[in-house]
Amino acid sequence: MPLPTTSTTPTASRSPVGGLITLSAAQFLIALDFSVIFVALPDISSGLELSGSAMQWVVSAYSVFFAGFLIVGGRVGDRVGARKLFMAALVLFGIASLLGGIAANAALLLVARGAQGVAAACLQPSILALVNTTFPPGRERTRALAVWGTVGASGLAAGVVIGGLLTSLSWRWTFFVNLPFAVLCALAAPRFLPGRTERSRTNALNVLNAVLCTATVLVSVLGLTLAADTGWTDPLTLASFLAGAVLLVLFAVRERSSGQPLVDPVLRRTRSLLMGCGSSALYMASVAGVEFYLVTLLLQNGRSYTPLAAGIAFLPLAACITFGNMIAGKLVGVLGVRRCLTLAFAVGAAGLTLLGLSAHHHGYLVAMLPGMAVSGLGHGMIYTSMFVGGTRDVDDRNQGVAGALMTTTQYAGGALGVAALVLVLGTHPDDGTFRTAFLLAGAVAVIGAALAWIGFGPGTRTAAEQPEALAEPLPATATAGEC
Template sequence: MATPTIADAMQSKRAMGGLATLSAAQFLIALDFSVIFVALPSMGSDLRLSESAMQWVVSAYAVFFAGFLVVGGRVADRLGARNMFVAALLLFGIASLVGGFAGEASLLLVARAAQGVAAATMQPAILALVNTTFPAGAARTRALAVWGTVGASGLAAGVVIGGLLTTVSWRWTFFVNLPFALVCMLAAPKVLPRAREGRAVVRLNVLSAVLCTGTVLSTTLGLTMAADSGWGHPVTLVSFAVAAVFLVLFVLRERSSAQPLVEPALRTTRTLLAGCGSSALYMASVAATEFYLVTLLLQQQRGFGPLEAGIAFLPLPVCITLGNMIAGRLIGPLGVRRTLTLAFLIGATGLALLGLQINADGYVAGMLPGLVVSGIGHGMTYTSMFVGGTRDVADDNQGVAGALMTTTQYAGGALGVACLVLVLGPAPDLDRFMMGFLLAAVVAVAGAVLAWTGFSRAGDTQVQAEGNLADAQVTATTVKGEA
């Protein structure tokens, strides 16, 4: 029986160390997303923030995160994903330090916006590094499942840690990011791969980058203002008008440029387009609904306090983690098409349960079944759509591909929340919440239809064959080294 060579063992150990580092960084992004919600009331009281300012503590991060994703992905592909990963961690750490010491609303909002920019450059770099470290097939699927599982645990940790840290001071919800950022920065040069030697360095198309960022920033701002102030608010309308102008100019620039921001090959990659559509419908249905509607339902209708609401949320991220693990096991034998379709249908079932049981007495009878089922569907969807959406993308474009999927994901989430605000109205009752959950279930069913039609069985078969070939090559290399 052949045994691995020392070189093989070192390479495998380094890859696992790299995956652990990337997963820890994803944990940091997820933690920062959820930890802030519980701290908002204390933050608002301490700094005398208005309701609008408190909303923008969340929105400043989301708008700049979505706005800079595509540019961050392209820069990562151009300059090297590892370089961007380290730079993003440094910016994230500095922004967290500034936010923790902020004594006024303006500085706090600047810090949150800087965190959004840092996360926007870190997220595509993480995805690019995972997808270039592990070959397409079983190895990459397992790696993405681990990455998604750790991210889900960050969401769970955030709601609990946020409640605990806020009892000391809301400022610790910023300071808690620093150890994660420091450890990942120190580990990155040792365990993450460098950019390939001899790789051509192509200059960034600055004008396209500005137009793309302006388009996404304006669109996200418009959707955020629609949820906060209404679709007819002047700022909402102006934001959408500016976004339309930027979009037209961006398309014209991309068509005429010799160095487009988004490579022409990506625009015609069917699996990437299906992945982007799936990520938008995923966030508009399962993800946005679970966090937005459930949070409001627990605190406004059920009378839960912040820490109680955080504890009540725990079954959700636990089931999301379970769903990630299930997807990692099912994608191999079933393929992305069947797994993602099943995931959306499970999520739709959970959302329908939350809506139909809205009048049931108690948390266990009224909410827990829906949270469990929708959480499993949520986790399965997250892993499956990233495996399928990036599987046919070349290594040099993995950063942009991941950024495009994440951008459409957050745009879908902003649109979903804006629509749910309309459904709930100014004084929502239980019937309105039921309508919101059922609407989200319909969107999840649409995601299942897209998954079934957008991903082909032939593509699944090809990836499985490539994964088997990669495993065979590893085995052959080991045997050769032993000989």
């Protein structure tokens, strides 16, 4: 039987604006750390004399452990308190970043990247839970999610830019850059973020289910990563998929029979959350993770850009992502989640199609800039809209797990998309294979548009979509985040 929801209303001494800035900065840190490593990889490889497989795992170690621990991180946050987990995760993130920056061999570097992934898996759901429980449903929460999404999604693009700048000094600075964010956010949390005003009475963590859940996601994402590295028919890849299927069955059986499931049964029946998870996977498999992977590869390998030049080339994409997030916060209130998310995926698909059709041109302004600008706009619109729609019907008690479920499917979708594109690109990609890869990513975005239109069909609208909500005067705290 569901237990009473814990109140997380901020006290009068805390500033919602300060809290939103703190949470947005932490989200920027997660996104930055995911993408900043891409342009630094060649320098890391030469500096530590990494093999091709070890270089690929510098990226994959973060993603695999991030995806693997997300749901457990969400439930732990719901159990012990999102603010406590937020602060603990930042400490771990800072330590892991320091270790990565001073690493003298591949083993320590990979351990540091894995620890960063675990820290991010605890940090991500606690951030989303704090956003959704600090701001009440309606215009305030939608505005807050738009600001949070603007900063977070732009962090993916900014990471590539910052990575290019820092790599020109030393690849180690791509790790050290995380330390100021981690320290400042951890120090700001007690002042600006709300704690619990009454003792939590959520169910205890089901340890066995948590282990099964983490193992299921870990080996499944590992299988997708190995598929991109060694091929879909490699024995280790097949063994990972088989182990993932067995663990999934065991986890499902345990969840159905347990009195303390890891994922509350009400979440499995929440249509908007399920559609949000599907949208999240398709977003990462098209305009987010896959596009970043393709554009980075095309610029540095196909067009011989230096890391700094590649970073600068991403600046228009970063700006358009930021703008897309800003307008999505307004469009959700006007069009509703269904129309806004469908439009966002369609815009993203158009941008990817432009990139594919112009892949045979080598001029940046003609061949890449238009497609990057359009897809970046769709990217930003999707990011905000899918989280507004996916978490709108989830109560405060389950916000951590709901956010974790969406982010888990997001990174699993990205891993699957990259694994599929490796097959398309082959070992020596040329203009023709890049064209096919971009068009394939565009087709995935079209599927996302169809899912958004069907999945968020006519039904109950969010508070932000209600006409009376639009007529309310804007709170002072919301207007501060509009820009």
